[in-house]
Amino acid sequence: RNAIDVLSVSFSSNDSVGHSYGPESPQVRDIAIRTDRAVGELLDRVDKLVGLDRTLVAFTSDHGVAMLPESLREHGLPAGRMTTKELFDPMQRALVSAFGEGNWLLATAGSSPYLNYDLIESRGLDAANVRRIAAGALTKVPHVARVFTRDQLLLGQVPNDRVGSRVLRGFNAQRSGDLEIILEPYWMRQAQGTTHGTPYNYDAHIPLILMGSRIRPGQYSEAVALNDLAPTLATLADVEIPGGSVGRVLTEAVQSTASESPRVPSR
Numbered sequence: 001r002n003a004i005d006v007l008s009v010s011f012s013s014n015d016s017v018g019h020s021y022g023p024e025s026p027q028v029r030d031i032a033i034r035t036d037r038a039v040g041e042l043l044d045r046v047d048k049l050v051g052l053d054r055t056l057v058a059f060t061s062d063h064g065v066a067m068l069p070e071s072l073r074e075h076g077l078p079a080g081r082m083t084t085k086e087l088f089d090p091m092q093r094a095l096v097s098a099f100g101e102g103n104w105l106l107a108t109a110g111s112s113p114y115l116n117y118d119l120i121e122s123r124g125l126d127a128a129n130v131r132r133i134a135a136g137a138l139t140k141v142p143h144v145a146r147v148f149t150r151d152q153l154l155l156g157q158v159p160n161d162r163v164g165s166r167v168l169r170g171f172n173a174q175r176s177g178d179l180e181i182i183l184e185p186y187w188m189r190q191a192q193g194t195t196h197g198t199p200y201n202y203d204a205h206i207p208l209i210l211m212g213s214r215i216r217p218g219q220y221s222e223a224v225a226l227n228d229l230a231p232t233l234a235t236l237a238d239v240e241i242p243g244g245s246v247g248r249v250l251t252e253a254v255q256s257t258a259s260e261s262p263r264v265p266s267r
Contacts, residue, residue, distance in 0.1 A: 004237050009042065011035050020193045022068035056212035056236055058229055063196045064203045072186055079186035080143065087141060087181070087189060088113060094137035095130065099123055104134075110197050111189050112177030131178050138181055146182040153180065166199035212236070214255050222252055 014031055021027040039059075046055055069079035088105055091113065095104040100123070106116040115134065120127050131149040138147045146167075148158060153171045158164035167180050183189070185200050196203040208224055214236050227247030234241045235249045 004239075011038070018065050019195060022071060022194050023065050024067060024071065053213055056214070056233070057210070058233060059207060059209040059211075060226060060229060061206045062226075064201075064205045065196045066186055066188060066194050066198070066200075066202055068194050069186055069188065077186065078184070081191065082143060082183065082187060082189050083191075084108065084189060087111065087138075087144075090141050091134045091137045094133055098133050099125060099130070104130075109177055111181040111183060113179055113181075115178045135179055138179065143184045143187045144181060145184045148180045148182075150176065150178050150180075163199045166204065170199070210250075210253060216253050216255055218253070220250075220252055224250060 014028075014035060017025075017027050017031045043052065043057070046052065067079075069081055072079035088108065092104055096102070102116065102119045102123075104116055104119065105113050107114045113134070115127075115130060117127065120130055128149070128151050131151060135147045135149050138144055146163070148167060150171070150173070152158065153168060153176075154173060156168060158168050163182065167182065170176075171180065182198065185198075185202075188195055206226060208226065208229065210232070225247060227245070228250050229247065231241040231245045231247050232250045232254065234245075236254065241249075
């Protein structure tokens with residue numbers, strides 16, 4: 001009918017199993033095998049209905065994950081768990097010492113705190129100064145690697161490295177907490193299982209696999225990001241790249257025409 005259909009499928013149970021048992025567990029291996037079989041059945045059905053020669057497949061995920069701290073310690077690597085109390089009680093004590101009694105911590109999301117602005121306003125305090133004192137207390141907590149206030153992030157005052165740039169890109173001025181706390185690698189505020197959300201490579205590393213008649217076979221070492229998928233798919237579909245896209249077209253993996261001879265990867 002001279003139109004392009006988009007089918008999006010999420011294998012969401014993999015996320016739950018990975019959180020519960022860790023990425024190197026037998027349970028994750030089992031569900032990965034089952035997912036592989038399900039993908040095979042799906043592609044067989046698509047081939048019968050549409051034809052894989054008329055189909056572009058993109059396979060990816062939304063995030064990586066950390067290994068279980070207990071497993072890492074068995075191999076002599078530094079890792080561990082931190083309770084909410086261990087992380088945020090020093091901040092609460094510092095704010096009580098500076099500004100008096102009160103519930104200064106309103107809520108948390110991951111390792112980011114949301115301060116009590118009703119209390120800050122009722123005391124006539126400078127919110128930026130409250131955030132600065134809170135950050136100072138948190139930097140002294142064991143296994144805290146970096147702390148950024150929302151004031152620093154709004155001004156782009158972060159180290160010019162991969163961790164700093166990822167924190168900055170992940171900050172939302174309307175929704176993020178008042179401080180961004182980065183624990184040391186493989187330390188997490190999680191009582192059991194594992195999680196994600198840090199700017200470290202193990203949380204940011206995801207698969208990005210493309211298959212179709214316009215895709216050059218091969219494995220590519222260039223750095224890519226999930227942001228690159230939208231402009232690449234748009235280019236292959238011959239539609240305008242989304243206006244808010246900040247990624248690049250993965251030209252190294254895209255054939256200029258469908259008739260271009262595929263490049264056989266060297267082994």
